[in-house]
Structures are given as structure tokens and as C-alpha cells.
């Protein structure tokens with residue numbers, strides 16, 4: 291079937307195989323000529339800002355399955371496969387292999403949670419791929435057989451991205467501190483929360499390496515925030531809408547820092563699906579919304595907070611020395627039961643990597659991308 295071509299002032303119409311006439315803008319065509327991309331760096335090296343006049347063809351024709359254009363003024367020649375044009379005809383984001391359906395989980399998830407030995411993760415790409423898959427779909431996975439060293443955490447986190455600091459540094463040690471500036475550094479219960487909502491971009495993927503845990507109590511508490519938000523949407527849709535829409539202030543303030551940021555309690559992705567939650571009573575600032583609005587907001591906020599603690603959703607277990615739990619800090623809500631300080635030693639070491647890097651790891655391990663061979 292021969293394709294047809296009509297040139298207009300600002301773009302052209304081409305009849306693609308099995309399609310209606312499709313319009314493509316000249317700027318877009320010129321900007322995305324194959325020669326615009328450096329084969330080594332794969333970055334765009336063509337500078338469309340430097341074009342003195344809007345690009346228009348001096349000549350354009352269809353040859354076989356290809357559109358050929360010679361541009362006026364520059365005499366630059368561009369060729370486009372019709373199949374490539376067909377992939378870009380709709381104004382929609384390109385398909386992303388890292389957009390995997392989320393698999394919600396409930397209180398009984400502990401025995402089903404995916405587990406991977408650290409050595410296998412370091413040595414085997416297929417194991418790493420299964421790990422990334424579990425983190426993208428379930429939001430949590432356990433790494434076992436961690437070496438009993440402080441360096442093991444960095445080694446593990448580096449498999450998923452570059453460890454990233456927060457305002458309190460690159461790594462943190464959850465153990466008893468003499469002058470604690472955070473509840474985590476005490477033996478008290480640590481209510482369900484997501485980490486560091488007082489930063490503009492709260493950390494993405496969290497790693498907690500257990501180096502010692504011989505105390506009485508101190509069980510780990512984990513909840514799939516996306517599962518709970520889904521239940522809230524089903525049972526109290528108005529509450530759900532309020533928590534999606536309202537910008538809530540968070541803070542973390544001590545002698546040397548005064549961090550403040552606003553977050554939404556329930557987060558939706560671009561498809562409108564629930565992608566996560568932000569919750570932290572110990573870092574929620576004094577709510578500054580209209581007092582009449584708070585008549586509606588507080589009941590919704592409390593209903594969601596109570597639902598997070600519901601036995602149907604709460605996964606409770608003991609994190610053992612040699613384990614490192616890894617989870618999406620924007621989806622998985624976590625906490626800790628109180629423990630008896632004198633009963634033994636409890637030491638977790640933590641860090642974070644970026645959520646975007648997790649998706650990048652999946653694309654690379656899947657061999658999917660614009661430049662993939």
C-alpha cells in the first residue's frame with residue numbers, strides 16, 4: 291500500500307499503513323531526525339533553538355516504508371520509518387515497562403514476602419530482576435544472609451541505585467541515643483509512618499539492615515498503604531477524595547534544622563491509581579487549614595489512620611540480625627512496637643535510594659528502552 295503525503299504550512303499529513311491521514315509538526319520532525327541523537331552519548335545534540343526560521347521542507351516524499359525530507363535553508367536530509375511515525379502518532383506517554391500492576395497485600399504477607407540472599411543479588415542478574423519486580427509490584431522484599439558489617443548496607447543499596455542522603459545524612463543508625471532527636475532513637479513504640487515527609491521529595495526506597503536484635507519486644511510493623519487507601523476509597527469515598535486533594539504540612543525541627551514541606555496523605559499516579567501514602571503523626575505540623583474544613587478533614591484523617599492499624603492490614607514480625615528489609619517509602623507504612631531497653635541490643639542501619647532509579651533498574655534488566663539493541 292503506498293502512503294500519501296500532503297504538505298501544510300506548519301506540518302505534513304501522511305497516510306500511514308492501515309491508518310487515517312496523520313499530522314506531524316515540522317519542528318517535531320526536524321527535532322527528532324535520527325541525526326539529532328549522538329550515537330555514543332545517546333543524547334540529543336541537535337539545537338532547535340539555533341534555527342533562525344521555523345523548519346519547512348524544500349522537498350518531501352514517501353519511498354517504500356520511509357518518509358524522506360530535505361529541509362529548506364539547511365539542505366539537511368532526514369528519513370523516518372513509517373512504522374516509527376506510527377508509534378508516535380498518538381499524543382500519549384510512551385509505554386513504560388516499569389509501570390507494573392501493584393499487587394496489594396494484607397496482614398498475612400510475612401510468610402509470602404519475597405526473600406533474596408544478598409550473595410545471589412550481587413552475583414545474579416535474574417535474582418536482581420525478581421527483587422526489583424517484587425519491589426515494584428508488592429512494595430516490599432527481604433534480603434537475607436547480609437554480611438555482619440556496616441558496609442553491607444551500602445553494597446546492597448548500590449544494587450538498586452545511588453544511596454541518597456536526607457538532611458540527617460547518608461546513613462542512619464536506629465539504636466538508643468543518649469539525647470535523642472527522633473522517636474526512632476528511643477525504646478518507645480514508633481507509630482506507623484513513612485519516613486521524612488518534611489523533605490520536599492521524601493526518600494523513595496528504604497533499606498533497613500538489622501545488625502542486632504536481641505531485645506524483648508520491638509517487633510516490626512509493616513502495612514501496604516496502597517491496600518489500605520483502596521479500602522478507604524471503597525468504604526469512605528469522600529474521605530478518600532479529601533486525603534488525595536489536601537496539602538498537609540509536615541515538619542522536623544530541632545536545634546540545627548527546621549525542615550518543612552507539604553504532602554498529600556494519599557498519592558495518585560498519572561493514571562489516577564493509588565501509588566502511595568504519606569503519613570507521620572510525629573512529623574505532622576500543626577494543621578493550618580481552615581477550621582471549618584478541619585470539621586471534615588480530621589474525621590477522614592483519623593478514619594484512615596485507624597484503618598492503617600487494622601489487624602486485616604498489619605504485618606507484624608521480628609526483624610532478625612542478618613536481614614535487610616527493603617521497601618517503597620511512598621507506599622509501605624512502617625513502625626515498631628516498644629521494647630525493653632535493658633533486655634538486649636537492637637541496632638538497625640538504614641539508607642535510601644530513589645524510586646526513579648528502581649524503575650530505571652527494571653527497564654535496564656528488562657532490556658527495554660529506546661536505544662536497546
Ligand SMILES: [Fe+2]
Nearest residue numbers: 483484485624
Ligand atoms: Fe521510619
